[in-house]
Amino acid sequence: MGFIMTAEGHLLFSIASAVFAKNAELTPVLAHGDWWHIIPSAILTCLLPDIDHPKSFLGQRLKWVSKPIARAFGHRGFTHSLLAVFALLATFYLKVPDTWIIPADALQGMVLGYLSHIVADMLTPAGIPLLWPCRWRFRLPILAPRKGNQLERFLCMALFAWAVWMPQSMPENNVIRWSSQMITILQMQFNRFINHQID
Template identity: 35%
Template sequence: MTGKTHLMGGIATATVVATYTEYDPVLFIAAGAIGGLIPDICHGGSKIGRRFPLLSKIINSIFGHRTFTHSLLFIVVMRFVLTMFITNQSIIMGVLAGMVSHFVLDAMTKNGIKLFYPVNITVRFPVTTRTGGAVEHVVLLVLTIVTIYYGKDIISTPLF
Protein backbone atom coordinates (compact mmCIF):
# COMPACT_ATOMS: atom_id res chain seq x y z
CA MET A 1 0.00 0.00 0.00
CA THR A 2 1.07 3.56 -0.54
CA GLY A 3 1.80 6.15 2.15
CA LYS A 4 -1.52 7.94 1.80
CA THR A 5 -3.41 4.68 2.35
CA HIS A 6 -1.29 3.83 5.40
CA LEU A 7 -1.80 7.33 6.76
CA MET A 8 -5.57 7.06 6.29
CA GLY A 9 -5.52 3.52 7.70
CA GLY A 10 -3.88 4.78 10.88
CA ILE A 11 -6.35 7.64 11.15
CA ALA A 12 -9.39 5.43 10.46
CA THR A 13 -8.30 2.74 12.92
CA ALA A 14 -7.55 5.28 15.63
CA THR A 15 -10.84 7.11 15.02
CA VAL A 16 -12.84 3.90 15.43
CA VAL A 17 -10.92 2.85 18.56
CA ALA A 18 -11.14 6.36 20.06
CA THR A 19 -14.92 6.19 19.71
CA TYR A 20 -15.07 3.20 22.06
CA THR A 21 -12.32 4.07 24.55
CA GLU A 22 -11.45 6.79 27.04
CA TYR A 23 -8.25 7.78 25.24
CA ASP A 24 -7.88 11.46 24.33
CA PRO A 25 -9.26 11.35 20.78
CA VAL A 26 -7.08 14.12 19.37
CA LEU A 27 -3.84 12.62 20.67
CA PHE A 28 -4.93 9.07 19.87
CA ILE A 29 -5.83 9.86 16.25
CA ALA A 30 -2.71 11.95 15.65
CA ALA A 31 -0.59 9.14 17.08
CA GLY A 32 -2.49 6.62 14.96
CA ALA A 33 -1.61 8.59 11.84
CA ILE A 34 2.08 8.45 12.75
CA GLY A 35 1.84 4.78 13.69
CA GLY A 36 0.32 4.07 10.29
CA LEU A 37 3.57 5.23 8.67
CA ILE A 38 6.22 3.91 11.09
CA PRO A 39 6.56 0.31 9.82
CA ASP A 40 7.75 1.56 6.42
CA ILE A 41 10.88 3.08 7.98
CA CYS A 42 12.55 0.05 6.36
CA HIS A 43 11.83 1.46 2.88
CA GLY A 44 13.84 4.47 1.74
CA GLY A 45 11.17 5.61 -0.72
CA SER A 46 8.36 5.69 1.86
CA LYS A 47 7.02 8.87 3.46
CA ILE A 48 8.85 8.15 6.71
CA GLY A 49 11.90 6.67 4.97
CA ARG A 50 12.40 9.91 3.04
CA ARG A 51 12.06 11.86 6.30
CA PHE A 52 14.72 9.77 8.07
CA PRO A 53 16.93 8.48 5.23
CA LEU A 54 19.92 7.38 7.32
CA LEU A 55 17.79 5.44 9.81
CA SER A 56 15.81 3.94 6.93
CA LYS A 57 18.96 2.82 5.14
CA ILE A 58 20.38 1.23 8.31
CA ILE A 59 17.17 -0.64 9.11
CA ASN A 60 16.77 -1.80 5.51
CA SER A 61 20.36 -3.04 5.29
CA ILE A 62 19.95 -5.05 8.51
CA PHE A 63 16.42 -6.42 8.06
CA GLY A 64 15.20 -5.73 4.52
CA HIS A 65 11.66 -4.62 3.68
CA ARG A 66 8.49 -5.92 5.38
CA THR A 67 10.30 -8.15 7.85
CA PHE A 68 11.16 -6.92 11.37
CA THR A 69 9.30 -3.61 11.08
CA HIS A 70 6.16 -5.47 9.99
CA SER A 71 6.20 -8.01 12.82
CA LEU A 72 4.69 -8.64 16.21
CA LEU A 73 8.21 -8.39 17.61
CA PHE A 74 8.41 -4.81 16.32
CA ILE A 75 5.12 -3.98 18.09
CA VAL A 76 6.59 -5.28 21.36
CA VAL A 77 9.85 -3.35 20.85
CA MET A 78 7.98 -0.16 19.97
CA ARG A 79 5.73 -0.49 23.02
CA PHE A 80 8.82 -0.82 25.20
CA VAL A 81 10.61 2.13 23.55
CA LEU A 82 7.54 4.36 23.63
CA THR A 83 6.92 3.71 27.33
CA MET A 84 10.53 4.70 28.05
CA PHE A 85 9.98 8.18 26.62
CA ILE A 86 6.22 8.83 26.68
CA THR A 87 3.86 8.55 29.64
CA ASN A 88 0.63 9.42 27.83
CA GLN A 89 -1.23 6.18 27.04
CA SER A 90 -3.31 7.89 24.33
CA ILE A 91 -0.13 8.50 22.34
CA ILE A 92 1.42 5.09 22.99
CA MET A 93 -1.70 3.10 22.16
CA GLY A 94 -2.51 5.34 19.19
CA VAL A 95 0.88 4.65 17.63
CA LEU A 96 0.44 0.91 18.17
CA ALA A 97 -3.08 0.96 16.70
CA GLY A 98 -1.76 2.76 13.62
CA MET A 99 1.01 0.19 13.27
CA VAL A 100 -1.50 -2.67 13.41
CA SER A 101 -3.52 -1.00 10.65
CA HIS A 102 -0.33 -0.84 8.58
CA PHE A 103 0.23 -4.57 9.04
CA VAL A 104 -3.33 -5.39 7.98
CA LEU A 105 -3.09 -3.21 4.89
CA ASP A 106 0.25 -4.67 3.79
CA ALA A 107 -1.06 -8.20 4.38
CA MET A 108 -3.60 -7.36 1.66
CA THR A 109 -0.79 -7.10 -0.92
CA LYS A 110 0.78 -9.90 -2.94
CA ASN A 111 4.10 -9.61 -1.05
CA GLY A 112 2.45 -9.84 2.38
CA ILE A 113 4.43 -9.36 5.60
CA LYS A 114 6.69 -11.36 7.92
CA LEU A 115 4.35 -11.01 10.89
CA PHE A 116 6.18 -13.64 12.96
CA TYR A 117 9.71 -12.43 12.17
CA PRO A 118 12.33 -13.85 12.72
CA VAL A 119 10.36 -16.92 11.61
CA ASN A 120 10.31 -16.78 7.82
CA ILE A 121 6.56 -17.12 7.25
CA THR A 122 4.80 -14.72 4.91
CA VAL A 123 1.34 -13.63 6.04
CA ARG A 124 -1.12 -12.34 3.48
CA PHE A 125 -4.83 -12.43 2.84
CA PRO A 126 -6.14 -15.14 0.53
CA VAL A 127 -7.16 -12.47 -1.98
CA THR A 128 -4.52 -9.80 -2.52
CA THR A 129 -4.10 -6.61 -4.47
CA ARG A 130 -1.34 -4.64 -6.11
CA THR A 131 0.15 -1.61 -4.38
CA GLY A 132 -1.16 1.57 -6.02
CA GLY A 133 -3.82 -0.28 -8.03
CA ALA A 134 -7.52 0.40 -8.41
CA VAL A 135 -8.40 -1.76 -5.41
CA GLU A 136 -6.12 0.33 -3.21
CA HIS A 137 -8.03 3.44 -4.29
CA VAL A 138 -11.26 1.75 -3.18
CA VAL A 139 -9.64 0.80 0.16
CA LEU A 140 -8.54 4.43 0.61
CA LEU A 141 -12.08 5.62 -0.09
CA VAL A 142 -13.56 3.14 2.41
CA LEU A 143 -11.03 4.21 5.08
CA THR A 144 -11.97 7.84 4.47
CA ILE A 145 -15.68 7.07 4.79
CA VAL A 146 -15.07 5.10 8.01
CA THR A 147 -13.10 8.05 9.41
CA ILE A 148 -15.90 10.49 8.59
CA TYR A 149 -18.60 8.19 9.96
CA TYR A 150 -16.88 7.56 13.30
CA GLY A 151 -15.25 10.99 13.46
CA LYS A 152 -18.60 12.78 13.53
CA ASP A 153 -19.20 11.27 16.99
CA ILE A 154 -15.84 12.49 18.24
CA ILE A 155 -16.33 15.99 16.86
CA SER A 156 -19.74 16.29 18.52
CA THR A 157 -18.28 15.26 21.90
CA PRO A 158 -17.00 18.20 23.97
CA LEU A 159 -13.24 17.93 24.54
CA PHE A 160 -13.19 20.10 27.65
Protein backbone atom coordinates in the same frame (compact mmCIF):
# COMPACT_ATOMS: atom_id res chain seq x y z
CA MET B 1 7.72 -7.59 -4.18
CA GLY B 2 4.54 -6.77 -6.15
CA PHE B 3 1.99 -4.18 -5.11
CA ILE B 4 3.07 -1.89 -2.25
CA MET B 5 0.52 0.24 -0.46
CA THR B 6 1.15 3.97 -0.83
CA ALA B 7 1.79 6.48 1.95
CA GLU B 8 -1.62 8.00 1.22
CA GLY B 9 -3.25 4.61 1.64
CA HIS B 10 -1.54 4.03 4.97
CA LEU B 11 -2.57 7.46 6.23
CA LEU B 12 -6.22 6.89 5.28
CA PHE B 13 -6.16 3.37 6.71
CA SER B 14 -4.71 4.58 10.02
CA ILE B 15 -7.43 7.21 10.40
CA ALA B 16 -10.13 4.64 9.63
CA SER B 17 -8.55 2.21 12.11
CA ALA B 18 -8.43 4.88 14.82
CA VAL B 19 -12.09 5.78 14.29
CA PHE B 20 -13.05 2.10 14.39
CA ALA B 21 -11.00 1.37 17.52
CA LYS B 22 -12.49 4.27 19.46
CA ASN B 23 -16.09 3.78 18.35
CA ALA B 24 -15.85 0.03 18.95
CA GLU B 25 -14.32 0.71 22.39
CA LEU B 26 -11.52 -1.72 21.61
CA THR B 27 -9.84 -0.84 24.92
CA PRO B 28 -11.15 1.17 27.90
CA VAL B 29 -8.46 3.80 27.29
CA LEU B 30 -9.49 4.27 23.65
CA ALA B 31 -13.17 4.24 24.57
CA HIS B 32 -12.72 7.24 26.88
CA GLY B 33 -9.83 8.80 24.99
CA ASP B 34 -9.64 12.16 23.26
CA TRP B 35 -10.05 12.18 19.48
CA TRP B 36 -7.32 14.84 19.30
CA HIS B 37 -4.91 12.45 21.00
CA ILE B 38 -5.83 9.21 19.24
CA ILE B 39 -6.03 10.19 15.56
CA PRO B 40 -2.90 12.41 15.38
CA SER B 41 -0.95 9.73 17.29
CA ALA B 42 -2.06 7.05 14.84
CA ILE B 43 -1.10 9.24 11.89
CA LEU B 44 2.30 9.92 13.51
CA THR B 45 3.32 6.24 13.52
CA CYS B 46 1.39 4.76 10.58
CA LEU B 47 4.34 5.14 8.18
CA LEU B 48 7.02 4.07 10.65
CA PRO B 49 7.25 0.37 9.62
CA ASP B 50 8.42 1.45 6.15
CA ILE B 51 11.55 3.00 7.65
CA ASP B 52 13.12 -0.26 6.41
CA HIS B 53 12.75 0.93 2.78
CA PRO B 54 15.09 3.79 1.71
CA LYS B 55 12.69 4.81 -1.08
CA SER B 56 9.65 5.05 1.18
CA PHE B 57 8.18 8.38 2.33
CA LEU B 58 10.06 8.20 5.65
CA GLY B 59 13.06 6.39 4.21
CA GLN B 60 13.82 9.22 1.80
CA ARG B 61 13.77 11.73 4.65
CA LEU B 62 15.67 9.62 7.19
CA LYS B 63 18.18 7.79 5.01
CA TRP B 64 20.72 7.61 7.83
CA VAL B 65 18.22 5.46 9.76
CA SER B 66 16.58 3.69 6.85
CA LYS B 67 19.64 2.34 5.06
CA PRO B 68 21.15 0.43 8.03
CA ILE B 69 17.75 -1.08 8.86
CA ALA B 70 17.22 -2.06 5.21
CA ARG B 71 20.64 -3.73 5.07
CA ALA B 72 20.04 -5.59 8.33
CA PHE B 73 16.47 -6.79 7.81
CA GLY B 74 15.32 -5.96 4.27
CA HIS B 75 11.92 -4.50 3.42
CA ARG B 76 8.94 -5.98 5.26
CA GLY B 77 11.12 -7.80 7.72
CA PHE B 78 11.51 -7.04 11.42
CA THR B 79 9.70 -3.68 11.31
CA HIS B 80 6.57 -5.38 9.95
CA SER B 81 6.26 -7.87 12.81
CA LEU B 82 4.63 -8.09 16.22
CA LEU B 83 8.12 -8.35 17.70
CA ALA B 84 8.83 -4.81 16.47
CA VAL B 85 5.70 -3.50 18.21
CA PHE B 86 6.76 -5.19 21.45
CA ALA B 87 10.35 -3.94 21.13
CA LEU B 88 9.24 -0.35 20.53
CA LEU B 89 6.90 -0.44 23.51
CA ALA B 90 9.58 -1.95 25.75
CA THR B 91 12.09 0.68 24.61
CA PHE B 92 9.56 3.42 25.29
CA TYR B 93 8.76 2.23 28.80
CA LEU B 94 12.37 1.51 29.75
CA LYS B 95 14.20 4.42 28.08
CA VAL B 96 11.84 7.39 27.84
CA PRO B 97 12.31 9.74 30.83
CA ASP B 98 9.46 9.95 33.33
CA THR B 99 9.30 13.69 32.68
CA TRP B 100 7.92 12.94 29.20
CA ILE B 101 4.22 12.91 29.96
CA ILE B 102 2.41 11.16 27.10
CA PRO B 103 -1.30 10.45 27.68
CA ALA B 104 -2.30 6.79 27.67
CA ASP B 105 -4.76 7.34 24.83
CA ALA B 106 -2.02 8.95 22.71
CA LEU B 107 0.32 6.03 23.38
CA GLN B 108 -2.35 3.52 22.38
CA GLY B 109 -3.04 5.66 19.32
CA MET B 110 0.62 5.34 18.32
CA VAL B 111 0.49 1.56 18.71
CA LEU B 112 -2.73 1.52 16.72
CA GLY B 113 -1.15 3.54 13.90
CA TYR B 114 1.81 1.17 13.71
CA LEU B 115 -0.45 -1.89 13.74
CA SER B 116 -2.70 -0.37 11.07
CA HIS B 117 0.30 -0.26 8.72
CA ILE B 118 1.02 -3.94 9.34
CA VAL B 119 -2.62 -4.91 8.75
CA ALA B 120 -2.79 -2.81 5.56
CA ASP B 121 0.34 -4.47 4.16
CA MET B 122 -1.24 -7.84 4.92
CA LEU B 123 -3.86 -6.97 2.30
CA THR B 124 -1.24 -6.98 -0.50
CA PRO B 125 0.05 -10.08 -2.33
CA ALA B 126 3.51 -9.78 -0.71
CA GLY B 127 2.07 -10.13 2.80
CA ILE B 128 4.09 -9.63 5.98
CA PRO B 129 6.27 -11.77 8.29
CA LEU B 130 4.00 -11.18 11.28
CA LEU B 131 5.91 -13.71 13.43
CA TRP B 132 9.40 -12.63 12.33
CA PRO B 133 12.10 -14.07 12.52
CA CYS B 134 9.85 -16.86 11.27
CA ARG B 135 9.65 -16.30 7.51
CA TRP B 136 6.01 -17.29 7.11
CA ARG B 137 4.10 -14.54 5.36
CA PHE B 138 0.57 -13.69 6.33
CA ARG B 139 -1.57 -12.26 3.54
CA LEU B 140 -5.12 -11.54 2.51
CA PRO B 141 -4.41 -10.19 -1.00
CA ILE B 142 -7.40 -7.93 -1.59
CA LEU B 143 -5.17 -5.27 -3.17
CA ALA B 144 -3.41 -6.28 -6.38
CA PRO B 145 -1.18 -4.43 -8.90
CA ARG B 146 -3.68 -4.64 -11.74
CA LYS B 147 -6.34 -2.90 -9.65
CA GLY B 148 -4.17 0.13 -8.93
CA ASN B 149 -4.39 2.68 -6.17
CA GLN B 150 -8.05 3.49 -6.81
CA LEU B 151 -9.08 0.27 -5.06
CA GLU B 152 -6.73 1.11 -2.19
CA ARG B 153 -8.38 4.52 -1.78
CA PHE B 154 -11.88 3.04 -2.07
CA LEU B 155 -11.11 0.37 0.53
CA CYS B 156 -9.81 2.94 3.02
CA MET B 157 -12.80 5.25 2.55
CA ALA B 158 -15.22 2.32 2.84
CA LEU B 159 -13.52 1.20 6.05
CA PHE B 160 -13.78 4.74 7.40
CA ALA B 161 -17.50 4.92 6.59
CA TRP B 162 -18.11 1.52 8.17
CA ALA B 163 -16.09 2.46 11.26
CA VAL B 164 -18.33 5.48 11.78
CA TRP B 165 -21.55 3.58 11.09
CA MET B 166 -20.87 0.18 12.68
CA PRO B 167 -20.93 0.78 16.46
CA GLN B 168 -24.24 2.67 16.42
CA SER B 169 -25.93 0.28 14.00
CA MET B 170 -24.94 -3.19 15.19
CA PRO B 171 -25.44 -5.14 18.41
CA GLU B 172 -22.41 -5.96 20.55
CA ASN B 173 -20.02 -8.02 18.49
CA ASN B 174 -18.44 -11.15 20.03
CA VAL B 175 -15.29 -10.69 17.95
CA ILE B 176 -14.84 -7.12 19.19
CA ARG B 177 -15.48 -8.20 22.79
CA TRP B 178 -12.96 -11.06 22.45
CA SER B 179 -10.38 -8.71 20.87
CA SER B 180 -10.82 -6.23 23.71
CA GLN B 181 -10.32 -8.99 26.29
CA MET B 182 -7.19 -10.25 24.51
CA ILE B 183 -5.72 -6.74 24.33
CA THR B 184 -6.37 -6.26 28.05
CA ILE B 185 -4.65 -9.57 28.89
CA LEU B 186 -1.65 -8.77 26.67
CA GLN B 187 -1.39 -5.31 28.20
CA MET B 188 -1.36 -6.80 31.72
CA GLN B 189 1.36 -9.29 30.76
CA PHE B 190 3.41 -6.55 29.10
CA ASN B 191 3.14 -4.33 32.17
CA ARG B 192 4.32 -7.21 34.37
CA PHE B 193 7.32 -7.72 32.09
CA ILE B 194 8.18 -4.00 32.12
CA ASN B 195 7.77 -3.71 35.90
CA HIS B 196 10.04 -6.73 36.36
CA GLN B 197 12.71 -5.11 34.14
CA ILE B 198 12.51 -1.83 36.06
CA ASP B 199 12.72 -3.54 39.45
